[in-house]
Amino acid sequence: MSAGRQTLIDDCFVNDGQRMRHDDVLSLLANRLEPVTGTTTVSVVGAQGRIVAVPVTAPGPVPRSDNAAVDGYAFAHAAYLKGPDHLPVAGRIAAGATATGPVPPGRCVRIFTGAPMPAGADTVAMQEDCTVLQDGAIAVPAGLKAGANRRRAGEDFMPGDPVVRDGQTLRPQDLAALAATGHGTVSVRKRLRIAILSTGDEIVPAGAEAGAAQVHDANRPMLLALAGQAATTVTDLGHVGDDADALRETLATAAADHDLIITSGGASLGDEDHMLAVLDELGKRHLWQIAIKPGRPMMFGQIGDTVVLGLPGNPVAVLVCFLLYARAVIGHLAGASVTPPAAYTLPAAFAIDRKKTGRREFLRGWTEADPETGVLNAHKFPRDGSGLVSGLQAAYGLIDLPEHVDAVAPGDPVRFIPFAEMGLMPGWSGDG
Ligand SMILES: Nc1nc2c(c(=O)[nH]1)N[C@H]1C(S)=C(S)[C@@H](COP(=O)(O)OP(=O)(O)OC[C@H]3O[C@@H](n4cnc5c(N)ncnc54)[C@H](O)[C@@H]3O)O[C@H]1N2
């Protein structure tokens, strides 16, 4: 974060106990956060996942000239309409060659896919449709339209057309567009510096021996993977116990050289939960307690100019809070355009007899076609516990039940947000 830049407004306007609505949390994050990353120039090769800092336009037309879309024979359509259907071959143009020409009327040139159209030719007959006659002339079938099998200069990009816009996260096809329009480099945001910390006396690292009262640290590998994208660098701060001094020191040290710290655990008000007190002591808190389930005790604040997100300890709350809020925070700080994920309205394949109104709930779910009707339904993981990592694995997305809903009957329309819409892509295997 640049020195002297005030990213967050320094007031703690949320009273403890007063829970903020989901939409208001998103507005708060959008209003209080701005990009903190500088810019750098990188090669187009390998730039996937980086965030565009400066919009790019096409300097010239693409294709750069009219060219053949197929291997075959190029000729003037007007002469072909009037003249004989066999055309002597007047030359040959391969892809990459300079166009010769002009092609004399009533003649054709041998041409290959991607080769520039010679002057005097506007139409290409595909070689499979043509016959090479004994005298070497080409018999062209009747019925070809003017301009057939010809690609026009600029039909993909005209000079000045936008190629990528600022705030856009570069996808492989965007790299193709940059390269196709002649760009070898692109100006992108520098990587956002994120630190990840687990808290709790009961936590032991993945792979360590654990007693019956201990819990393996599931959150840290998940958060490191979620936060570790091309547009970020991620520091693993490991784990601290329920010790206010150790937590204070770890957070203060990390704040010196990170833009964002994400913690999990210790977010509520138990005697061993220290996040709230330590954050209040070291910095400012802007939010604690959201009217959602899971993830209610998430906190958002700052230590100096470093943003702090204190996620609850339950792994389900961690994933949900990351996808709903941390992703938006990272986007705002890293200079990305932040847009709400697309949600699909689908019939519920489950029932919920009673839901508390005034609270937004995000259930773990997936979609499945009804075997009889073929209609896609939303299914929910049968158990709701916030500690169930297996439910996260079974899910393909979140079922979003708004505040006013008090029950769900089978067939009721519900909003389903696929994980892929929140940046969690399924892998290569068919079943995610
Ligand atoms: N009296 C109240 N108790 C609880 C409340 C409440 O409002 N009043 N809220 C509940 C809700 S909702 C949640 S969520 C949790 C949040 O608690 P904390 O953020 O303080 O988290 P912990 O107590 O440290 O841990 C909760 C749970 O998660 C396990 N955990 C923690 N870290 C990890 C990790 N890195 N990997 C795997 N599992 C982890 C931890 O062992 C606990 O089981 O509080 C409820 N209680």
Ligand code: MOO
């Ligand atoms: O809301 Mo707590 O976040 O998991 O149940």
